[in-house]
Amino acid sequence: MNEDLFKKLNEKISAKFPDVIESSDLAYDFPSFTIKKDNIHEVLEFLKNDEELNFHFLTDLTGFQTADEKQLGVIYHLHNMPKNYRVRIRTYFDINKPEIPTATDIWPGANWMERETFDFYGVRFKGHPKLKRILNVDEMDIFPMRKEYPLEDQSRDDKDDKMFGR
Amino acid sequence: MSKKENIIPESEETIEKEYSILNLGPTHPATHGIFQNILKMDGEIIHEAEPTVGYIHRAFEKLAERRPYNQITPITDRLNYCSSPINNMGWHMTVEKLIGCTVPKRVDYMRVIIMELARIADHLVCNSVIGVDTGAMTGFLYIFQWREKIYDIYEGICGARLTTNIGRIGGFEREWSKTTWDQIHNFLKEYPKALKEFSNLLERNKIFMDRTVNCGPISAKMALEYSFTGPNLRAAGVDYDVRVATPYSSYQDFDFIIPIGTAGDTYDRFMVRQEEMWQSLKIIEQAIKNMPKDQPFHADLPEFYLPPKEEVYNNMEALIYHFKIVMGETEVPKGEVYHCVEGGNGELGFYLVSDGGRTPYRLHFRRPCFIYYQAYSEMVKGIMLSDAIITMSSMNVIAGELDA
Numbered sequence: 001m002n003e004d005l006f007k008k009l010n011e012k013i014s015a016k017f018p019d020v021i022e023s024s025d026l027a028y029d030f031p032s033f034t035i036k037k038d039n040i041h042e043v044l045e046f047l048k049n050d051e052e053l054n055f056h057f058l059t060d061l062t063g064f065q066t067a068d069e070k071q072l073g074v075i076y077h078l079h080n081m082p083k084n085y086r087v088r089i090r091t092y093f094d095i096n097k098p099e100i101p102t103a104t105d106i107w108p109g110a111n112w113m114e115r116e117t118f119d120f121y122g123v124r125f126k127g128h129p130k131l132k133r134i135l136n137v138d139e140m141d142i143f144p145m146r147k148e149y150p151l152e153d154q155s156r157d158d159k160d161d162k163m164f165g166r
Numbered sequence: 167m168s169k170k171e172n173i174i175p176e177s178e179e180t181i182e183k184e185y186s187i188l189n190l191g192p193t194h195p196a197t198h199g200i201f202q203n204i205l206k207m208d209g210e211i212i213h214e215a216e217p218t219v220g221y222i223h224r225a226f227e228k229l230a231e232r233r234p235y236n237q238i239t240p241i242t243d244r245l246n247y248c249s250s251p252i253n254n255m256g257w258h259m260t261v262e263k264l265i266g267c268t269v270p271k272r273v274d275y276m277r278v279i280i281m282e283l284a285r286i287a288d289h290l291v292c293n294s295v296i297g298v299d300t301g302a303m304t305g306f307l308y309i310f311q312w313r314e315k316i317y318d319i320y321e322g323i324c325g326a327r328l329t330t331n332i333g334r335i336g337g338f339e340r341e342w343s344k345t346t347w348d349q350i351h352n353f354l355k356e357y358p359k360a361l362k363e364f365s366n367l368l369e370r371n372k373i374f375m376d377r378t379v380n381c382g383p384i385s386a387k388m389a390l391e392y393s394f395t396g397p398n399l400r401a402a403g404v405d406y407d408v409r410v411a412t413p414y415s416s417y418q419d420f421d422f423i424i425p426i427g428t429a430g431d432t433y434d435r436f437m438v439r440q441e442e443m444w445q446s447l448k449i450i451e452q453a454i455k456n457m458p459k460d461q462p463f464h465a466d467l468p469e470f471y472l473p474p475k476e477e478v479y480n481n482m483e484a485l486i487y488h489f490k491i492v493m494g495e496t497e498v499p500k501g502e503v504y505h506c507v508e509g510g511n512g513e514l515g516f517y518l519v520s521d522g523g524r525t526p527y528r529l530h531f532r533r534p535c536f537i538y539y540q541a542y543s544e545m546v547k548g549i550m551l552s553d554a555i556i557t558m559s560s561m562n563v564i565a566g567e568l569d570a
Contacts, residue, residue, distance in 0.1 A: 027501060027502060028263065028264075028501065028502070028503050030503070030504060032502070056390060057390055057393060058393050059393065059506075059513065059515065059532065060504075060515055060517060060530070060532040062517060062530040064519070064528055065528075067521060067527070075517065075530075077504060077515070077517070077532075081390075081404070081406050081411070084411050084412065086504075088504065107391060107393065108391045108392055109391060109392040109393030109394075109537060109540065109541075111540055112536065112537065112539075112540040113537065116536070120227070134219060134220060135219065135220035135223040135569060135570070136220065136223065137220075144225065144228060145227060145228055150232075151228060151229070151231070151232045
């Protein structure tokens with residue numbers, strides 16, 4: 001169903017910015033593109049301002065951590081309501097240097113979503129008007145959604161609590 | 167007043183102007199939920215608002231990473247707890263999309279009935295509470311018993327009332343009883359009268375209109391920039407509804423209209439929700455009328471669907487599946503899906519990444535409340551405190567959905 005859109009996006013992005021697409025797929029009929037971190041802001045800007053594509057609506061913005069725990073990612077879901085186009089843009093970067101440009105200048109609604117992503121993954125959005133924690137307490141010094149902080153393992157035996165049968 | 171007496175001569179230079187700081191919340195009867203607004207007030211006019219959220223943050227996304235898929239349904243209940251069945255169904259459909267399962271038409275229609283009942287319950291709470299916040303308690307008192315009737319219907323289907331955990335991945339847990347059907351028919355017969363009565367109380371009420379028209383307006387452009395969805399976006403004049411834009415659960419079979427407003431103020435939001443309740447009734451009627459007969463109430467999906475107890479005792483496969491479901495040992499294929507449904511407040515999205523294991527690798531809820539509440543401080547700038555309260559209740563900010 002979305003093959004035409006997928007082809008069109010592939011052509012348009014690579015015509016405007018050669019070699020920024022790291023990978024692309026159409027799994028579950030949803031066009032997805034992985035964009036190089038350095039070009040993410042200009043690609044997003046292009047997707048919004050291009051007359052034909054016109055992804056004027058930011059549906060979702062969220063963080064992600066790759067399975068090797070060495071990279072963080074940010075996933076954008078964009079939407080063009082009149083034509084009902086949807087696209088997913090991913091970008092990955094090193095976990096030790098989690099910095100990408102903010103999208104708040106493109107969509108003001110990205111503000112809290114970026115704060116949430118910072119809160120849980122520690123992604124620093126350069127140029128964000130007020131990047132501070134939003135759901136967790138300000139004093140928290142970890143980024144809890146990272147995989148290095150697992151939920152308590154139920155099979156652990158170093159806790160001897162007879163009352164609760166551990 | 168004909169003449170103004172100046173007892174104390176005012177002088178701009180000598181009196182220093184100072185804003186007063188007012189804490190609205192975290193627990194305040196008028197905020198209907200636990201969130202705080204630190205308001206900088208100039209008399210009764212709000213100069214600046216600084217919202218603080220996260221008071222009931224329960225780390226659902228982290229919890230979900232350790233839970234099998236069927237155990238995530240109760241988590242979704244607690245997002246928008248005014249319409250938990252919509253969240254449940256949205257989650258079931260997300261998993262079905264991931265594992266590539268199609269459900270029988272009958273399940274779709276049953277889901278539509280439940281989702282529209284949930285939408286009515288959600289809008290009913292929101293609209294009657296706008297009435298309460300503007301000083302009209304009566305409408306709330308009379309209409310609220312109809313939410314109880316909807317809860318009775320849930321109870322007949324799944325046994326729970328508020329946090330429903332209704333349905334299963336692939337369909338429903340059991341066939342609906344005759345009592346449930348009777349309750350639904352009864353609701354369809356009686357509720358329009360009550361809703362009409364409620365409309366008569368408020369819709370053209372002079373006091374109510376004076377309070378709500380032009381109160382907390384938002385333009386369509388700004389609403390889109392702030393990623394508004396649902397009734398709040400439609401009140402601003404954008405006819406975006408997930409049920410029509412990307413139909414799920416056979417919504418394309420139904421004939422209904424999307425009400426839109428023009429000004430995006432509190433009155434328009436109220437009216438859009440009011441009309442959506444009528445449309446929901448219309449959808450339920452169509453669903454009952456066109457309900458396919460002689461179809462099962464769930465898809466053939468033994469990995470996710472608990473077998474009947476007799477089979478568990480007498481049939482080895484059923485016993486294995488029973489064990490695997492209870493212990494959460496069902497593995498799902500690798501994949502990355504985004505599925506969205508039209509929740510009570512707007513586009514409720516589930517972004518699910520599976521690495522082929524028993525639990526999601528990453529699950530993100532796109533919670534409409536969280537996203538549109540960020541515009542609140544812009545919307546209340548320069549309006550009166552009492553208007554800010556009804557703006558908040560007309561946006562239907564639900565703390566559970568806000569904080570996840």
